[in-house]
Amino acid sequence: MREDACVGCGQRQLNSPAEGKVIRVASAGERKKMNNGEVAAVLADIARLLELEGDDAFRIRAYRKAAQSVEDLDGDVNEYYREGRLREIPGVGESIARAVAELVSTGRSGTHEALKKEAPPELSAVIEVPGIGRRTALKVHKALGATTIEEFRRAARSHRIRKVRGLGERTEQNILASIDRHLARQEEVRVPIDRARAVARDLMGYLSGCEGLARADVVGSLRRWKALVADVNVLAAADDPEAVVDCFCRSPLCRTVRERDGRHARVTTRHRIDATLDVARPEDYGFHMVWATGSREHLDGLCERAKGRGVRLGEGGYVVEATGERRPFATEPELYAALGLEYVPPELREGAGEVTAARQGTLPGLIEPGDIRGDLHVHTAWSDGSGTIQEMAMAARAMGYEYLAVCDHSRSLHIAHGLSVERLRDQMTEIDEVNDTLEGFTVLKGSEVDILADGSLDLPDDVLADLDIVVGSVHTQMRQEADVITRRVLRALENDYLTVLAHPTARILGGREPMALDMDRTIAAAREHGKVLEVNAYPDRLDLSDAHVRKAMDAGAMIAIDTDAHSAAELCFMEYGVHNARRGWATKARTLNTLSCDALREFLDRR
């Protein structure tokens, strides 16, 4: 898969493989013009702060309405200002027009600044903690200067809140309990990787316009491609960290600032996902990349390794024990090399044996997105997809693929317009016709055949025999007991015509628990019968999971990374599948759809 190939959904790598990409540096003195969204964000923030202060409800509504109008505006708000037409924007009266004029001409708003001084944005995060309340928060803030959730917690723990006029011991205990509950709940919130990546993309786009920024990279669990992530973490390099932190906190994407200091900030974005920014010095950027990427278990492994070499590794950097000398690392590979280790790709940094392997030089040669030569499981408008066969084929070819297997649903899956035998035969005819028009690209005839409750397949053998590839899946009676469902899937794996077992556990992240399938037995059977286990790349499936891919690799089984795309745009989900497979140490040699079309045909003909 070529990296620039996903025309349909505009996916791009956020970071380059080993090191971050350098992004545009704004030239000194260049002030970025505020766009509609940014002006709207300030107006909305004024409304929020007025509300905090308990201001007149009419005034609050006016700002909120104006913010909405500016956001929905067809033209550029700067044009409206230049032409003296600000009052023409619905909901913009005299005083708001003045505020907007000030914003677009100077980039600041006196009203906004004054309000922020009264009630800093961090305070909103405190007020949002259920059980604290606006009035109490303001009282504590004014009396003790506490602003962030952490400061409120400290104030409560050191019994300073009970001494504030009008508050007492009970209020103090309430605040503490509310904060603890709130933080515990936040720990549990995880979002699917595609949503987090969309936020990261917007954030990186915005940051690239921040003055003085030398580079920025997505780090944390998102860089490790975990299926579910808690927040978006960004690392930046700049000589003036404070200016970049300031720019980050002023992003229209940011709803509330939760913490900030000269080098770090945590905000809650408008998408309700938290985002953090850390700013490092360029000469020690590599160390911070490793540190901010994690995981904790991986870092523990590195610290252990460092200790054995007389080096103290920690928050404070890389310090040689004997001399106390602190060594900076501009790039990640330099740090790994200093520890006598091979470079460890981010997806492997989970404390699952990668440090030992890096020391022994036995890290796997991981599959790369560019190794993928085709997609073996997609749907068309013949069943529940939206594209025609031709459209899907053209999109796949534009991605640099050699083949695409059309696997629409089989007859018993009525809910997804499963194909009757007759319609399946009609579809095969259409595939022949499409193939006649394509050069250097092959559409394979396939079917996503339902594995029925007893483990038999939903199509008779003579029909299966006419297909190029058969993908089998469980879509019904998924709550069968472990032994029943395992025997059901094992029976399907014994069918000579089945090649791929699709989305093996049928899990939906955040939606449906995995089936009780015994994965060890399933993997062993797949290996025994020469069957292939799918890594379904749909971002809320990622099934096989990373842990199951690792088991499959350890057992010597084959995988196929397929998107299960229901439209041409979804072919781009491939990257989620590839990176998820990399988390399971998957190699190119054990991934079916890295084969050339001829080699694939040979493999399929062997059944």
Ligand SMILES: [Zn+2]
């Ligand atoms: Zn399916």
Ligand SMILES: [Zn+2]
């Ligand atoms: Zn499917």
